[in-house]
Amino acid sequence: MTQRILVVEDNKNNRSLIRDILIFHDYQVVVATDGQEGINLARELMPDLVLMDIQMPGMDGMTAGRILKADTATSGLKIIALTSFAMRGDEEKFLAAGFDGYLSKPLNTRKFPGQVKQWLDAGGYI
Numbered sequence: 001m002t003q004r005i006l007v008v009e010d011n012k013n014n015r016s017l018i019r020d021i022l023i024f025h026d027y028q029v030v031v032a033t034d035g036q037e038g039i040n041l042a043r044e045l046m047p048d049l050v051l052m053d054i055q056m057p058g059m060d061g062m063t064a065g066r067i068l069k070a071d072t073a074t075s076g077l078k079i080i081a082l083t084s085f086a087m088r089g090d091e092e093k094f095l096a097a098g099f100d101g102y103l104s105k106p107l108n109t110r111k112f113p114g115q116v117k118q119w120l121d122a123g124g125y126i
C-alpha cells in the first residue's frame with residue numbers, strides 16, 4: 001500500500017518542492033499550510049509520516065506537534081520537525097516536544113528521500 005505523508009508547511013515554494021520530491025518517490029502526499037490544518041488532517045488521515053514546519057503563521061509547528069503527541073489518538077504518529085532556523089540546542093527542544101526527527105532547511109534534496117524512507121521504515125530519531 002502506498003505510504004501517505006502529510007506535509008505541513010506555510011511556504012509555498014518549500015511545500016511544492018517537498019511535495020514534488022515525495023510524489024516522485026511514489027508517496028501519497030497531503031499538504032496543510034498551518035498547524036491547525038495539519039492537526040485536523042493528521043487526525044482524519046493518520047498518515048505514515050508528518051513533516052511539520054516549525055515556523056508558521058497561526059498555529060506554529062511546535063504547538064501542533066505537541067498537541068498531536070499529547071493526544072493518545074495521534075501520539076503514535078511519526079512527526080518530523082522542519083526548521084530553517086537551525087541552531088545548536090534545537091534538536092533537544094524537538095525531542096523534548098516529542099518529535100521523532102529533525103530536518104533543517106534548506107532541504108538537502110539528495111539526502112531527503114533516504115531520510116524519509118529511514119523514518120518510515122525504522123522510525124526513531126535520525
Ligand SMILES: [Mg+2]
Pocket residue numbers: 009010011053054055056
Ligand atoms: Mg515556515
